[in-house]
Amino acid sequence: AQSVTQLDSQVPVFEEAPVELRCNYSSSVSVYLFWYVQYPNQGLQLLLKYLSGSTLVKGINGFEAEFNKSQTSFHLRKPSVHISDTAEYFCAVSGGRNTGRRALTFGSGTRLQVQP
Amino acid sequence: DAGVIQSPRHEVTEMGQEVTLRCKPISGHDYLFWYRQTMMRGLELLIYFNNNVPIDDSGMPEDRFSAKMPNASFSTLKIQPSEPRDSAVYFCASSLFIRDSLRPVYTFGSGTRLTVV
Numbered sequence: 427a428q429s430v431t432q433l434d435s436q437v438p439v440f441e442e443a444p445v446e447l448r449c450n451y452s453s454s455v456s457v458y459l460f461w462y463v464q465y466p467n468q469g470l471q472l473l474l475k476y477l478s479g480s481t482l483v484k485g486i487n488g489f490e491a492e493f494n495k496s497q498t499s500f501h502l503r504k505p506s507v508h509i510s511d512t513a514e515y516f517c518a519v520s521g522g523r524n525t526g527r528r529a530l531t532f533g534s535g536t537r538l539q540v541q542p
Numbered sequence: 543d544a545g546v547i548q549s550p551r552h553e554v555t556e557m558g559q560e561v562t563l564r565c566k567p568i569s570g571h572d573y574l575f576w577y578r579q580t581m582m583r584g585l586e587l588l589i590y591f592n593n594n595v596p597i598d599d600s601g602m603p604e605d606r607f608s609a610k611m612p613n614a615s616f617s618t619l620k621i622q623p624s625e626p627r628d629s630a631v632y633f634c635a636s637s638l639f640i641r642d643s644l645r646p647v648y649t650f651g652s653g654t655r656l657t658v659v
Contacts, residue, residue: 520646528639
């Protein structure tokens with residue numbers, strides 16, 4: 427079985443400050459990792475994903491994440507946030523290549539609240 | 543590409559009524575997933591299909607829920623009879639895996655907000 431833990435349910439931060447949203451996963455097989463963003467009353471939009479290769483992954487809107495296999499983490503970072511980044515962020519995991527585990531398992535989400 | 547299309551966007555129904563949610567995946571995608579989002583339980587996988595065949599329905603909460611995929615371009619999630627605790631946002635997603643592709647893509651629809659009163 428796979429699981430995802432997002433350690434912070436809410437993260438308040440001031441505009442232009444850096445932010446890190448934490449994500450840890452558990453899996454007995456290789457994994458693919460994803461971060462999605464959900465704005466109020468909208469669907470899920472892919473921010474970035476780690477499939478293989480470089481452990482530092484760059485995504486849209488200036489976000490990046492680093493895959494750390496030894497710590498089973500995939501934390502999301504942005505060096506300078508904007509008011510428009512206020513949203514819910516979800517970390518998700520699926521089985522990696524040749525595992526046959528296709529469905530995404532989501533964390534509980536982190537609410538990023540950017541304050542002026 | 544129009545993306546994953548779900549209908550209706552909003553549905554309000556009375557307890558006991560049948561509800562049908564619809565999803566059109568991205569053309570060519572071979573996997574389709576149904577998720578439910580609630581405040582209490584977050585995003586839960588209900589069921590998923592591969593090439594129109596149900597692969598895992600262990601997340602379907604009870605017999606009142608059923609899902610079908612009669613062809614590659616259409617899927618339904620039906621609740622009969624509906625109950626207030628079924629109120630949630632239901633998302634459909636589709637994905638493409640080619641021979642254990644290194645580049646799976648999961649695309650979500652905008653969701654259906656269901657309210658059962």
